[in-house]
Amino acid sequence: xxxxxxxxxxxxxxxxxxxxxxxxxxxxxxxxxxxxxxxxxxxxxxxxxxxxxxxxxxxxxxxxxxxxxxxxxxxxxxxxxxxxxxxxxxxxxxxxxxxxxxxxxxxxxxxxxxxxxxxxxxxxxxxxxxxxxxxxxxxxxxxxxxxxxxxxxxxxxxxxxxxxxxxxxxxxxxxxxxxxxxxxxxxxxxxxxxxxxxxxxxxxxxxxxxxxxxxxxxxxxxxxxxxxxxxxxxxxxxxxxxxxxxxxxxxxxxxxxxxxxxxxxxxxxxxxxxxxxxxxxxxxxxxxxxxxxxxxxxxxxxxxxxxxxxxxxxxxxxxxxxxxxxxx
Amino acid sequence: xxxxxxxxxxxxxxxxxxxxxxxxxxxxxxxxxxxxxxxxxxxxxxxxxxxxxxxxxxxxxxxxxxxxxxxxxxxxxxxxxxxxxxxxxxxxxxxxxxxxxxxxxxxxxxxxxxxxxxxxxxxxxxxxxxxxxxxxxxxxxxxxxxxxxxxxxxxxxxxxxxxxxxxxxxxxxxxxxxxxxxxxxxxxxxxxxxxxxxxxxxxxxxxxxxxxxxxxxxxxxxxxxxxxxxxxxxxxxxxxxxxxxxxxxxxxxxxxxxxxxxxxxxxxxxxxxxxxxxxxxxxxxxxxxxxxxxxxxxxxxxxxxxxxxxxxxxxxxxxxxxxxxxxxxxxxxxxxxxxxxxxxxxxxxxxxxxxxxxxxxxxxxxxxxxxxxxxxxxxxxxxxxxxxxxxxxxxxxxxxxxxxxxxxxxxxxxxxxxxxxxxxxxxxxxxxxxxxxxxxxxxxxxxxxxxxxxxxxxxxxxxxxxxxxxxxxxxxxxxxxxxxxxxxxxxxxxxxxxxxxxxxxxxxxxxxxxxxxxxxxxxxxxxxxxxxxxxxxxxxxxxxxxxxxxxxxxxxxxx
Numbered sequence: 001x002x003x004x005x006x007x008x009x010x011x012x013x014x015x016x017x018x019x020x021x022x023x024x025x026x027x028x029x030x031x032x033x034x035x036x037x038x039x040x041x042x043x044x045x046x047x048x049x050x051x052x053x054x055x056x057x058x059x060x061x062x063x064x065x066x067x068x069x070x071x072x073x074x075x076x077x078x079x080x081x082x083x084x085x086x087x088x089x090x091x092x093x094x095x096x097x098x099x100x101x102x103x104x105x106x107x108x109x110x111x112x113x114x115x116x117x118x119x120x121x122x123x124x125x126x127x128x129x130x131x132x133x134x135x136x137x138x139x140x141x142x143x144x145x146x147x148x149x150x151x152x153x154x155x156x157x158x159x160x161x162x163x164x165x166x167x168x169x170x171x172x173x174x175x176x177x178x179x180x181x182x183x184x185x186x187x188x189x190x191x192x193x194x195x196x197x198x199x200x201x202x203x204x205x206x207x208x209x210x211x212x213x214x215x216x217x218x219x220x221x222x223x224x225x226x227x228x229x230x231x232x233x234x235x236x237x238x239x240x241x242x243x244x245x246x247x248x249x250x251x252x253x254x255x256x257x258x259x260x261x262x263x264x265x266x267x268x269x270x271x272x273x274x275x276x277x278x279x280x281x282x283x284x285x286x287x288x289x290x291x292x293x294x295x296x297x298x299x300x301x302x303x304x305x306x307x308x309x310x311x312x313x314x315x316x317x318x319x320x321x322x323x324x325x326x327x328x
Numbered sequence: 329x330x331x332x333x334x335x336x337x338x339x340x341x342x343x344x345x346x347x348x349x350x351x352x353x354x355x356x357x358x359x360x361x362x363x364x365x366x367x368x369x370x371x372x373x374x375x376x377x378x379x380x381x382x383x384x385x386x387x388x389x390x391x392x393x394x395x396x397x398x399x400x401x402x403x404x405x406x407x408x409x410x411x412x413x414x415x416x417x418x419x420x421x422x423x424x425x426x427x428x429x430x431x432x433x434x435x436x437x438x439x440x441x442x443x444x445x446x447x448x449x450x451x452x453x454x455x456x457x458x459x460x461x462x463x464x465x466x467x468x469x470x471x472x473x474x475x476x477x478x479x480x481x482x483x484x485x486x487x488x489x490x491x492x493x494x495x496x497x498x499x500x501x502x503x504x505x506x507x508x509x510x511x512x513x514x515x516x517x518x519x520x521x522x523x524x525x526x527x528x529x530x531x532x533x534x535x536x537x538x539x540x541x542x543x544x545x546x547x548x549x550x551x552x553x554x555x556x557x558x559x560x561x562x563x564x565x566x567x568x569x570x571x572x573x574x575x576x577x578x579x580x581x582x583x584x585x586x587x588x589x590x591x592x593x594x595x596x597x598x599x600x601x602x603x604x605x606x607x608x609x610x611x612x613x614x615x616x617x618x619x620x621x622x623x624x625x626x627x628x629x630x631x632x633x634x635x636x637x638x639x640x641x642x643x644x645x646x647x648x649x650x651x652x653x654x655x656x657x658x659x660x661x662x663x664x665x666x667x668x669x670x671x672x673x674x675x676x677x678x679x680x681x682x683x684x685x686x687x688x689x690x691x692x693x694x695x696x697x698x699x700x701x702x703x704x705x706x707x708x709x710x711x712x713x714x715x716x717x718x719x720x721x722x723x724x725x726x727x728x729x730x731x732x733x734x735x736x737x738x739x740x741x742x743x744x745x746x747x748x749x750x751x752x753x754x755x756x757x758x759x760x761x762x763x764x765x766x767x768x769x770x771x772x773x774x775x776x777x778x779x780x781x782x783x784x785x786x787x788x789x790x791x792x793x794x795x796x797x798x799x800x801x802x803x804x805x806x807x808x809x810x811x812x813x814x815x816x817x818x819x820x821x822x823x824x825x826x827x828x829x830x831x832x833x834x835x836x837x838x839x840x841x842x843x844x845x846x847x848x849x850x851x852x853x854x855x856x857x858x859x860x861x862x863x864x865x866x867x868x869x870x871x872x873x874x875x876x877x878x879x880x881x882x883x884x885x886x887x
Binding site: 062063064083084087088090092094096097098099100101102103107111112114115116117119159160 | 330331334335338341342345346720721722724725726727728729730731732
């Protein structure tokens with residue numbers, strides 16, 4: 001049994017413990033009292049808009065940056081005081097690809113296995129297992145530069161987790177990844193949690209976060225705005241149905257006023273799914289209100305081209321909490 | 329350590345996969361070395377292959393032995409490709425048409441003028457644009473002229489010395505003849521003296537003999553006459569002696585009778601006997617008379633006087649005396665000193681290193697451009713390597729691994745250092761094999777400056793990597809620094825071409841010290857001692873660069 005296959009003992013204490021973390025870039029505060037934990041066997045999603053402090057948080061956890069204030073421990077070890085020991089427990093999958101494009105997939109995983117501290121036969125066992133885990137065993141000897149983006153991201157993940165680390169840090173590992181690869185990556189992440197690793201997962205894909213993460217930490221402007229399971233967050237934010245309407249012509253201001261069951265939401269913060277025409281979003285207290293809204297839109301001369309009804313999501317939760325969209 | 333080796337292996341593999349980098353490290357320097365070496369060959373003398381020799385049209389109007397010699401010598405000159413032309417006009421035309429930078433004319437009567445002791449000149453038509461070619465060719469021709477003059481002078485001196493030797497031989501032979509004749513004369517003179525002496529001796533001997541014979545005859549006559557006289561005297565004396573004897577005997581008898589008588593008397597006187605007076609005593613016969621009586625003594629000793637002949641000295645023949653042999657004094661023949669042979673002031677260029685005066689162009693260019701590309705590889709390679717790692721995201725990932733950023737950076741630097749050392753060794757070896765570059769008396773000593781410049785280059789590469797955060801910045805900073813360091817440091821041309829102030833500035837660059845060490849070891853053929861100081865300076869510079877680079881890196885990492 002290699003290191004990747006060995007289950008970790010589940011510890012009640014969190015493997016990642018961030019308390020009142022503060023990081024400043026000059027005079028600008030990137031993190032202001034950020035606090036959260038990740039336990040063994042848990043996948044925690046770190047969600048927030050650009051500039052919220054996700055990458056800075058990952059940098060501190062990965063020992064690439066020292067905190068200005070606060071306490072950050074990994075498996076009980078302070079990242080500031082014992083960075084080398086912390087690094088031995090980390091598996092980092094950075095936001096962008098971190099691979100040698102002129103090397104083959106096998107050469108990459110073997111290299112990172114050695115650099116992670118594996119030696120001898122364990123290197124090749126772990127490398128083979130990692131390649132199998134991300135479904136690249138058939139392309140093991142091909143140059144990474146010839147891989148598709150999805151394959152490269154899968155390999156990127158494999159290189160970060162092949163040594164079965166106790167803590168896995170994934171910084172948006174599925175950006176630009178095809179659905180098939182995204183699915184594989186999601187499965188691989190869940191596998192890490194199943195073997196007992198604490199996984200901190202940053203993503204912009206809210207569906208993915210809801211699907212992969214056990215718990216979500218929403219951050220904005222360097223601090224946590226909410227923390228819990230996706231269901232808890234949605235429930236806690238009192239989320240409503242969202243109606244997305246695409247029209248031929250722009251609708252006038254206040255076009256839905258007086259329609260029963262309609263709740264205004266921050267429509268500008270929601271990116272349109274399609275761009276066939278002007279798009280508006282309104283909140284609905286119940287599904288039956290949708291027909292009334294569509295009738296009003298038609299009456300106002302918009303010419304409805306299409307509409308979608310969305311269940312309340314983390315996007316809505318974040319918008320409800322901050323008034324801004326996660327993708328801002 | 330294992331992780332460090334893994335990282336070094338990774339960097340070496342990355343380099344191995346990067347064909348452009350490999351070309352840059354090995355092929356590009358070789359191409360530049362070839363181009364620069366052949367292009368600048370005439371700056372140093374000539375390239376060993378003769379590829380860069382100047383075309384030199386030659387028209388020999390003189391047709392003399394001297395002009396032929398000039399032609400043959402130029403033909404052997406590797407820096408010159410001689411081209412015989414049919415006329416002065418043709419030679420001029422080739423220069424005008426830019427087919428040649430210079431053309432040489434040996435005018436009619438050159439050799440004759442020189443032989444007559446008059447001045448002569450050869451003409452070098454020249455294209456003023458081709459300044460360096462003119463300088464080089466003129467220098468070669470001047471050297472050739474000096475060589476010919478020197479050889480001719482030596483030949484003249486040699487001929488004169490031979491003639492002088494012959495004259496001295498003749499003088500010596502003449503002196504030998506004189507000495508021989510004198511010896512013969514002295515022998516004849518000596519014989520004459522001997523004969524004269526013999527003649528005189530014979531005459532003296534004859535005279536003595538004749539005188540002796542006369543003396544003998546006279547003495548003989550005298551003796552015979554004396555004998556006869558003596559015989560007569562003795563006969564007469566004997567007769568007298570007989571008579572005297574008889575008397576004596578008669579006297580003795582008378583005496584005896586007297587005595588008897590006396591006795592008788594006395595007897596008879598009885599008591600009166602005592603009154604008888606004693607008779608007178610008879611005188612005793614003297615002894616001499618007794619001897620005469622008894623015959624034991626000749627009564628007469630006839631003593632004839634010895635005849636002392638005082639014969640007159642015979643007259644010797646009056647031979648004239650031989651005069652002394654006159655002394656023959658040969659005058660000292662002193663040959664006048666040889667007149668000075670016609671010669672020119674010669675410049676003897678002595679290479680203190682004991683190597684040829686004209687170096688192989690590649691002796692300068694191989695180490696020079698090897699150092700240039702080493703620096704280029706270091707300055708750009710480390711920066712671009714780090715930028716690649718940054719762009720690939722691998723730097724961030726490796727920094728989050730147990731190996732940490734320090735080992736990552738150390739491996740990068742060590743890899744570049746090792747590659748740099750290997751690059752230098754390969755380029756110098758190729759230079760040695762392909763271009764005949766000298767590796768000096770101790771090729772192993774070259775490792776010192778190689779290590780020194782690789783270390784300094786690596787460390788400076790760290791500074792560039794720390795300062796330049798984009799490819800554009802790397803290329804601009806790296807190329808400016810590399811060009812400055814290499815050019816001013818004497819990698820592209822001999823540093824002596826630079827002004828004095830620039831040479832002083834160059835001491836601040838490790839490339840200067842590297843080239844100094846390489847030139848000492850390779851061209852001046854010095855031993856390893858010559859590389860100690862430059863290597864120490866390069867290591868010091870490298871350490872300083874390393875310190876600065878790490879400080880900048882740390883500051884950037886903290887920022």
